[in-house]
Every structure is written in C-alpha cells, then in structure tokens.
Amino acid sequence: MEGKGSGGKVLVVAELRGEAIHPVTFELLGKGREIVEHTGGELWSVVFGSNVDKAKASELIYYGADRVFLFNDPVFSSLNTMVYAHNLTRLCREEKPDIILIGATCFGRSLGPRVAAARETGLTADCIDLRIDENGELIQIRPAFVGNILAYIKTKTKPVMSTVRYKVMRAREKDKSRSGLIIEKTAEKSFQDRIRLVGEAIPKKLNIADAEIIVAGGRGLGSAEGFRLLGELASLLGGVVGSSRPPVDDGWIRKEHQVGYSGSIVKPRLYIACGISGSPQHLFGMKDAETIIAINSDPSAPIFRVADYGIVGDLYQIIPLMVKEIKARRSGLG
Template sequence: MISMEEGGVMVFAEQEDGMVHPITYELLGKGRELAEKLGKDLSSVLLGYNIEKEALELIYHGADTVFLYDHPSLKDFDVIRYKQNIVSLLKEEKADIFLLGATPIGRSLGPRVAAAMETGLTADCIELDIDGADGSLVQIRPAFSGNIIARIKTRTKPQMATVRYKVMKRSHRDTMRKGRIVRREVKEVSETGIHLLKKEPLKGVDISEAEVIVSGGRGLRKPEDFKLLEELSRLLGGTVGSSRPLVDEGWIGREHQVGFSGNTVKPKVYIACGISGSPQHLFGMRDSEVIIAINKDPSAPIFKFSDYCIIGDLYEVLPALIREIKKSVGE
C-alpha cells in the first residue's frame, strides 16, 4: 500500500559500508504491522554512499517508500550529518512514529534526533503496539531491573523508540514487492568536528550472532573452568556466554554477558551450565530455539524454560558430553 496520507511509520535503516544491519529488517517487520494497524504507510530512511541497491532491499523487506540520502559526505556514520538530514525529513513527512535499533549507532543518533524534534524517546523496547482507542504507540520495555514490564506512551510526535536487537521477528523478503525510492537532496554540513581516524575491526565475539551458546553461571567454581565450556562450544561451532555475576567478578569479558543488562541472544541452541534462571538472565535468552539446562538443583527456575533438563553436576555432565561428541566426530 502506498497512500499519500501524511504521517505513518518510519524506520531508520542502519548500514555500515553498504551492509544493512539486520535490526533494520526486524524493525521493518514490526513497522509493517504498526502501519497496517494505523492504515498508513511504512517508510524507511537510508543514508550512506553508493547504497541504491540496499534501498531496494528495504522495499523487499516491507517499506512502501525509502527516502534515500546518497552522498560521499554520508559514507561513514557521522551523528551530526545524519541527524540534520533526518530531522528535516521527519518535519517534512510528519511521521507519527520513528523507530531505530538499540545499537551503538541507534543509541547515539536517537536521543539527538528526539531532542531536535522536541519529542520523547523510549530506549530499549522489547515490544511495540498501537493503542486501539487513540492510535498512539505503546512502547513496551522492562523497568525496575526487569521486574515489571512498563507500557509507555508519548504525547509528542514523532513517537520515538529504540528497539533491542533480536527481540522482534525479521520481516519476510519478497522480491515482488513494489515501492518508491525517493532520492532526497543531502544537506551538506562541511565541518562537524568529528573525524574518523581509523576503523577497528570488532574485537572478540559478537555473541548476538552466535548459533550455539554454551553459557556459564555461578555453578562454576573458578575462572579457569570456563575452559570446559570453551571446549564444548568449540566442538559445537558456538561461542561462550555468561551470567552477570561472573562478568562482574572479571572472570570473562562483558561482551559475553547474556541478559537484561547484557546481550539479547536467540541462538539455535543455548546451553545454560550452573545458571539458576533469574528473570534478568532469562530476559536475554528465553527466545533461543532450544534451551538445554544443566543444574544440580531440580527446582532451579531455568528448568521451567528449558527444552532439555539435565539434573546433575556440571563437572560430571560437561566432560561426559565432550567425550561423547569427540567420539562421534572422531577427535
């Protein structure tokens, strides 16, 4: 549907070096649903250089219109340049809703756009809906350490939210979908005070992309015991995760933390070893496809959320598992 009606839902399409961040497709999936509830259009704004092909992808993933800002000055993310162009677009298009990913780029851009638009911003949403009574955006996110789920509404427009990566379903790609690509004139800002000196490749793991995660909790006795988890995850082609206390103790880097104040993960297999299953930990991994828990306490809450429950000592279960897997792969 492409209506000429004002407003609608707009999604910030995040890209780096021409690679669209997958959160964009998750936002388009949810954005489509919201736009249909409102009976309005779903648009997306894409900024960068030589990115016309990516604009088409956004249409295949659900956008009715893509506002394209293609210019050498936008090649690398610059929060001031991006903000200037997005703010004028939002003012012209009078979007009702503007969504960004809760990624480092989205978290940096969102508040600046919101301040310039004199509107609110709800960070780190895990769900979004439309209030059937007044058509406003209901922004849903955990509050008070995840003990309650708050439903937040904004009086001003656009209603803005950042959304956590991997909490929403990615939109379906349909190459038959039609839409408009509208090239916009780029507002050039010659000097923003930001100079990119060098791009450093991501160090360590990106746990949110892992297909298998073997996670350890306070059931581990000492930092060196992570080696057991590393061995199992290596055999399964996965990566190691952790509950927060071990990260706080400095046993493992923060990039491995799963949960409310860490990463949200959705692997094919999540193996929780010596993790009790606090609401804050569950928040980050409960949408995993298959959850296997190893815990010596049969009443551990994690078992209520697990597909396979192994009641036992991880120091006996893990070596046995590793031995069997090694046998089957001939190591």
C-alpha cells in the same frame, strides 16, 4: 490517519554495517508493516551511506517499506552520529513522520536521543514490543525496574520515537515482487560539528546475537578456567561461548559474551546454561532459544523452569562426559 492516533506514517531508520543492512532494520520493517496495516498508514524508511544505491534501497522495499528516502553522500563515510542526526532531523521536519523506529544498537542509541531532543519530542529506549491501541496510538513496551516488570508507554508529543532491541521483532520474508518509491535526498554538510574522529575501534569478532548454538556459563563455574571447558564443548558443537553477568563483572570473560538484560538478546537453536541460576535478567536474554538445556547442582534453580532438558549435578562432572561422548560418537566408537 493525520490527526487521529500516532500510526499514520511510520519511518524506519535503516542501519548499514559496511555494505550490509543490519538485520534489525528488517525486523523493524516487519513491525512497521504490522502497524500501518492496522492504522491504514504508510511505511517509510530512510538509509544514509556513502555508497548506497537504489538497489540497496530496494531491499528495504522488499522487506516492507512503501517509500524509501535515500541519502548517498561521502559525508556519511564515517559513523559520526552528529551528521546522521542533523540530516534525520531535517528529514523529519520536511516529511513529518508520525512514528520513528530505530534499532537499539550502539549507533541507534546514539542517534535517537539527538533527533528526539532536536524535535523536542519523547523517545522510549530499548523497546521489546510495540502495539497500537483502540485509538490508533502507539504503545511502547519495555522492561522497567531491572527487567522485573513491563512498562507500557505512550508518547504525547510527535513524532513518537522508539529504539527497539535487536532480535525481539520478526522480519517478514523478503518479497521481491513488492514495489515502492525511492526518493533521493541531498545531504546537508555545513553545520556545527565539534566531534573529531580519531579512528575506529576494531570490530568485535564474536557475534553472539546471531549464534545458532551457545554454551553459556555463570557464577557456578567458580573461576575463569571453567570457560576453557565450555569453549571445548562449544567448538565441538560448532557454537560460541556465552556468559551470565557475574563472570563478566569478575573479569573472567569479556562483556561481548554476556547474555541478558544488559547484554545481548539471543535466539539460538540450542542454549546450554551451565552454572546459571536463571535470574529474570538472564532469562530476558535467552528464554526464546529453541531448545534450552540447563546444568545446575541445585534442583530448585529457576533455570529449570524454562529448560527443555535439565541435568542436576556438578557441571565439572557432566560437561567432560558430554565432551567425551561427542568425541566418541564422532570417531565412530560411541
């Protein structure tokens, strides 16, 4: 594939969260496999860590990589992006991948642009899909104009770099029979770094992106108090509380609960939208939920167009009825 198209060697940057590989990495490997199967290229991955071994690198092979570059060095014990960027830039210079895919996580969003600048290439951020055109060129698809249209972007420089949002691609099944090459690399430590780490923020307790059941509230709640009611329903169902953006902007609930274009993308089994109108920016984050129930007093609210079940009415009447009914059934009275 050298010279023609962009999909020859695709490099997926693995992200570690503590000891575990972030699932966005497996999603990117799934998409990477699709690309190289189309172009006849090879899928590579790179993992950086202070305690990563070949077993961890093998995980990346089981999910689709043909070759893994393994950097195991204490220099990666803190999440100082400058260290990662420096070594990823070196790797790109040496190995010359055609495409680099990075998760659009906080870490990836900080890493990608530094490497793109160092390699003097373009980066398309926050992609929601990737395709290969008839010339073997990568088409990067991402929302534009606050999510109202989709932009199809080609990068003319190499490597082509994209960050891809979590939960928009599908990982392949883990295949332990796959084999591949693990190449150990030496990290370079001596470089200019003006960043001084003063500590780490306490990790978020809520992981809304991976929740199976979400009870979400919008401006229709009227006040922060409404989230107490949603919290009761969510905990009865074993789920978590989500939100549209206005309650976050008004300080009723923390940002980590926000679903949508500028929040998290979620794919739960059940999404109950309460007092949410269904703007394109909100739908962007939850339209792929398996089952959507919408509760809204306005029968013409756009949320009903994506809902599997719609309840027209006042959420302050409907949710207490749902809570009462669930409790009655649980106690055998229903």
